[in-house]
Amino acid sequence: MDTCRRLEEVESKIRDACERAGRKREDVLLLGASKSVSLSKIKEYYQCGLSVFGENRVQEFLKKYEELKDLHIDWHFIGRLQSNKVKYIIDKVNLIHSLDRESLAHEINKRAQALGKIQEVLIEVNVGNEESKGGLESEELLNFYERMLAFKNLRVVGLMCIPPYREDPNQVRPYFEKLRKLKEKLEWEFSVKLNHLSMGMSHDFEVAIEEGATIVRIGTLLFGKRT
Ligand SMILES: *Cc1c(COP(=O)(O)O)cnc(C)c1O
Numbered sequence: 001m002d003t004c005r006r007l008e009e010v011e012s013k014i015r016d017a018c019e020r021a022g023r024k025r026e027d028v029l030l031l032g033a034s035k036s037v038s039l040s041k042i043k044e045y046y047q048c049g050l051s052v053f054g055e056n057r058v059q060e061f062l063k064k065y066e067e068l069k070d071l072h073i074d075w076h077f078i079g080r081l082q083s084n085k086v087k088y089i090i091d092k093v094n095l096i097h098s099l100d101r102e103s104l105a106h107e108i109n110k111r112a113q114a115l116g117k118i119q120e121v122l123i124e125v126n127v128g129n130e131e132s133k134g135g136l137e138s139e140e141l142l143n144f145y146e147r148m149l150a151f152k153n154l155r156v157v158g159l160m161c162i163p164p165y166r167e168d169p170n171q172v173r174p175y176f177e178k179l180r181k182l183k184e185k186l187e188w189e190f191s192v193k194l195n196h197l198s199m200g201m202s203h204d205f206e207v208a209i210e211e212g213a214t215i216v217r218i219g220t221l222l223f224g225k226r227t
Contacts (some may be wrong), residue, residue: 003041004048010222017209028209031076033201033219035060036226039067045222046071054078054097054217058085065092078160078198078217080134083107096121097160097198097217100134102144105151112153120157122198123148125182127175128164135161138182145186158196158214159183169204176200176211 010030018025034042034053042053042064051072055061056079065075077089078097083104089096090111099105099121112119123144126135136144148156159182163175176199183194200208202221209216220226 003044007048007050017206021210029215031215031217032222033217037223058088086111091115098124100124100136105148105154109151109154118153118155120155122158122160123156124160127161127178133162141182158194160198169207172204173207176208180212
């Protein structure tokens with residue numbers, strides 16, 4: 001299928017989900033999860049109007065960043081991040097979706113400070129309590145968030161999750177609901193406004209939008225199966 005048409009089909013699904021949920025389209029950001037997607041393909045999507053991309057491996061990201069420097073891409077980092085790699089990406093990404101431990105926060109804060117930047121981050125929550133997945137346990141979240149307030153060059157702007165896979169996306173709904181409620185709890189406890197819920201991937205983003213997602217991270221549905 002033609003690239004722009006493919007993007008338009010995803011767009012129209014997002015619009016429909018927003019409509020069902022009584023939400024505005026502009027309140028949901030479409031992020032192309034572009035791991036393993038070629039440079040030329042990213043360029044094609046960019047030309048069709050997609051400008052937010054998320055990578056989850058540092059080396060691959062750096063290569064793409066260099067090669068695509070002339071485009072105005074809004075790059076996010078969405079994968080597990082080792083502290084010793086923060087220095088390579090900190091001046092290149094607008095949002096890090098995967099803050100999951102204090103040592104990483106410490107490093108991000110330190111590197112951001114050196115650049116005179118305030119780095120926006122999302123805290124990743126392991127909503128399904130899955131052994132295999134990264135993210136903070138939900139019971140630790142309040143305490144963790146409070147400790148983040150001490151870091152002056154790091155700003156938590158929301159939460160992210162990768163919920164358990166379920167054949168029926170409706171069965172993922174409780175996990176999205178859980179992340180939304182955790183965000184509301186933080187907002188209430190700390191009298192803050194958190195702007196983002198990064199949740200929803202190719203097979204469950206419509207449900208995620210119904211549950212309040214502000215960023216959906218879509219790979220396969222846009223770019224085809226990863227090889
Ligand atoms: C790959 C990836 C996605 C996209 O997954 P699809 O199922 O291909 O849409 C979303 N989020 C993260 C963190 C990913 O690594």
